[in-house]
Amino acid sequence: MDNTSTLDRRAxxxxxxxxxxxxxxTLVNHLRDMIIEGELEPGTRLHExxxxxxxxxxxxxxxxxxxxxxxxxxxxLIPSRGAVVKRxxxxxxxxxxxxxxNLEELAGKLACQLASDTDIxxxxxxxxxxxxxxxxxxxxxxxxxxxxxxxxxxxLAGNSTLSEVHQMLQTxxxxxxxxxxxxxxxxxxxVAEHEEMISALEARDESGLAEVLGRHLDNAWERVRSAI
Amino acid sequence: MDNTSTLDRRAxxxxxxxxxxxxxxTLVNHLRDMIIEGELEPGTRLHExxxxxxxxxxxxxxxxxxxxxxxxxxxxLIPSRGAVVKRxxxxxxxxxxxxxxNLEELAGKLACQLASDTDIxxxxxxxxxxxxxxxxxxxxxxxxxxxxxxxxxxxLAGNSTLSEVHQMLQTxxxxxxxxxxxxxxxxxxxVAEHEEMISALEARDESGLAEVLGRHLDNAWERVRSAI
DNA sequence: CGCAAAAATGCTGCATACAGAATACAAAAG
DNA sequence: CTTTTGTATTCTGTATGCAGCATTTTTGCG
Numbered sequence: 328m329d330n331t332s333t334l335d336r337r338a339x340x341x342x343x344x345x346x347x348x349x350x351x352x353t354l355v356n357h358l359r360d361m362i363i364e365g366e367l368e369p370g371t372r373l374h375e376x377x378x379x380x381x382x383x384x385x386x387x388x389x390x391x392x393x394x395x396x397x398x399x400x401x402x403x404l405i406p407s408r409g410a411v412v413k414r415x416x417x418x419x420x421x422x423x424x425x426x427x428x429n430l431e432e433l434a435g436k437l438a439c440q441l442a443s444d445t446d447i448x449x450x451x452x453x454x455x456x457x458x459x460x461x462x463x464x465x466x467x468x469x470x471x472x473x474x475x476x477x478x479x480x481x482x483l484a485g486n487s488t489l490s491e492v493h494q495m496l497q498t499x500x501x502x503x504x505x506x507x508x509x510x511x512x513x514x515x516x517x518v519a520e521h522e523e524m525i526s527a528l529e530a531r532d533e534s535g536l537a538e539v540l541g542r543h544l545d546n547a548w549e550r551v552r553s554a555i
Numbered sequence: 556m557d558n559t560s561t562l563d564r565r566a567x568x569x570x571x572x573x574x575x576x577x578x579x580x581t582l583v584n585h586l587r588d589m590i591i592e593g594e595l596e597p598g599t600r601l602h603e604x605x606x607x608x609x610x611x612x613x614x615x616x617x618x619x620x621x622x623x624x625x626x627x628x629x630x631x632l633i634p635s636r637g638a639v640v641k642r643x644x645x646x647x648x649x650x651x652x653x654x655x656x657n658l659e660e661l662a663g664k665l666a667c668q669l670a671s672d673t674d675i676x677x678x679x680x681x682x683x684x685x686x687x688x689x690x691x692x693x694x695x696x697x698x699x700x701x702x703x704x705x706x707x708x709x710x711l712a713g714n715s716t717l718s719e720v721h722q723m724l725q726t727x728x729x730x731x732x733x734x735x736x737x738x739x740x741x742x743x744x745x746v747a748e749h750e751e752m753i754s755a756l757e758a759r760d761e762s763g764l765a766e767v768l769g770r771h772l773d774n775a776w777e778r779v780r781s782a783i
Numbered sequence: 784c785g786c787a788a789a790a791a792t793g794c795t796g797c798a799t800a801c802a803g804a805a806t807a808c809a810a811a812a813g
Numbered sequence: 814c815t816t817t818t819g820t821a822t823t824c825t826g827t828a829t830g831c832a833g834c835a836t837t838t839t840t841g842c843g
Contacts, residue, residue: 349634350796351622376824385798387615390826391622394579398626400719406577407804409825422714426658433657486650491628492720578826603795613828618796635834637795784843791838797831804825813816 354384354392362401362412363501369414373402400499420503421548427496428544430489431477435536437484438528446483447528453479454525461518470504476521480528480540503551513550520546582612582620590629590640591729597642601630628727648731649776655724656772658717659705663764665712666756674711675756681707682753689746698732704749708756708768731779741778748774 361367373393375386382389393410396402402410415423442450457472474497481493520543527536589595601621603614610617621638624630630638643651670678685700702725709721748771755764 351632374824386825387797387799391619394619394623395626398623404579406579407825408806419715422716425714426661426716426720429657429661430654433654486653487647488650488654488724492654496716604793614795615827615829619826635795786843787841789838789840791836793834793836795832795834797833798829799831800827800829802825802827805823807820807822809818809820811816811818813814 350384350388351391351395354382354388355395357382358392358396359399359401359498362396363498365502367412369412371412372408373410373412375409399495415499415503417552420500420551423496423500424544424548427493427500428541430493430496431481431540431544432537434481434484434486434489434493435524435528435540436533437486437489438480439531439533439536441485442483442528450476450479450483450528451525454521457521458518461514473517473521474501476524480524504547513546516546517543578612578616579620579623582610582616583623585610586620586624587627587629587726590624591726593730595640597640599640600636601638601640603637627723643727643731645780648728648779651724651728652772652776655721655728656769658721658724659709659768659772660765662709662712662714662717662721663752663756663768664761665714665717666708667759667761667764669713670711670756678704678707678711678756679753682749685749686746689742701745701749702729704752708752732775741774744774745771 358367358373367373375389375393379386379389393402394404397404397410401413403413404410453472453476457469457476460469460472478490478494478497481490484490520539523539524536524543527539586595586601595601603617603621607614607617621630622632625632625638629641631641632638681700681704685697685704688697688700706718706722706725709718712718748767751767752764752771755767
């Protein structure tokens with residue numbers, strides 16, 4: 328049997344020396360990925376002994392990581408019965424998107440006020456790169472750049488709490504968005520909305536940007552609602 | 556020396572059998588209270604050995620609770636150096652209030668749409684009770700009811716994510732609000748704003764309620780800004 | 784007396800060990 | 814055949830022990 332733990336392998340695949348980051352962070356990120364990517368499906372019990380052996384760590388740091396994720400809302404703690412991967416209902420997703428929409432609208436307005444011209448130029452560059460990935464049909468890279476753009480706009484709002492909360496909701500929804508693989512025409516529409524977003528940002532059109540961001544997320548809901 | 560741990564004493568002061576809740580929850584709540592009430596000041600290192608002995612628990616569950624709080628943003632984890640109580644700058648507080656304002660405005664709108672007449676009547680009752688505490692000069696009870704009313708309006712929005720995020724920010728700000736002990740005239744103004752809030756809710760006046768909630772939080776910022 | 788290097792101390796990070804609760808299974812009674 | 818109860822197993826919750834890192838103190842040398 329392979330004696331190298333899963334964690335080591337993943338860490339080595341990164342850059343530079345092995346395990347720069349503390350084990351706690353590594354574990355948290357790894358478990359988060361496992362949940363987002365569906366390796367641990369909703370409702371799955373997180374078996375400490377088994378999972379620990381699989382990852383090559385003892386139960387102590389594993390439990391700490393699980394508690395951390397519990398506070399992030401990705402897993403649910405059941406007294407004396409451990410932790411299970413949280414299951415999100417359709418309403419849960421809708422609720423998250425409602426809040427996310429509001430936050431992005433706020434972020435859009437603030438970004439128009441606060442972003443430097445350089446910041447905006449960088450966003451345009453990211454956008455162009457994303458469109459290139461779209462044209463190439465590279466869904467995975469498109470998806471990554473898409474997320475980066477949304478996070479980027481929020482970052483331009485210069486509000487750390489806003490970034491933090493946005494990041495948290497984005498993470499919870501990642502799992503869902505993986506499911507909602509939209510068709511070609513919807514994908515094109517999403518790209519068009521992104522074009523609108525960047526244009527509004529360049530024009531520093533607060534209400535315009537907020538409107539597009541809101542519409543974009545409403546459409547996201549339309550895209551995934553059937554998949555849940 | 557008193558052999559009963561601090562945790563036991565606090566638990567016994569509750570209702571029913573001792574320690575209904577799991578130790579994890581008890582610890583998290585206790586530490587959270589210690590931070591909010593200023594017993595653990597910002598910048599304080601959370602000394603595992605010492606703190607554990609003081610609370611009468613071993614390091615393991617204590618560490619798990621600390622990790623939980625770290626994800627809530629109340630403490631900061633520093634690799635190989637443990638955890639410290641997070642210090643919030645004036646900008647941090649302003650950022651939180653900006654987000655909180657946006658969330659409450661959203662909640663106000665949704666509450667006007669979704670709340671039942673009974674729900675609204677209950678809010679009015681809470682409000683009247685709060686005004687009574689104000690007239691009696693009972694700051695602590697006033698403060699508690701105040702928080703309950705804000706949480707209540709958010710709850711009426713029927714959006715669990717909204718409630719959760721709101722609760723998180725409210726918790727982080729509690730520590731700050733404890734400082735901002737407003738003067739008599741500002742207190743009166745705050746009560747007046749609350750009266751407006753309830754009236755707007757009863758009239759199901761979405762924009763009116765959102766406006767008051769926003770103004771209320773802006774004023775909250777004015778009240779605490781000098782104290783930071 | 785000042786400074787640097789090295790030892791010593793204290794704390795965190797992780798692993799392991801033990802106790803108690805929950806569940807699964809089996810056997811017996813209705 | 815179903816239900817119930819006793820027992821065994823498994824997993825969680827908590828305590829403790831050990832190793833490594835950070836910091837501080839002490840000691841040796843200029």
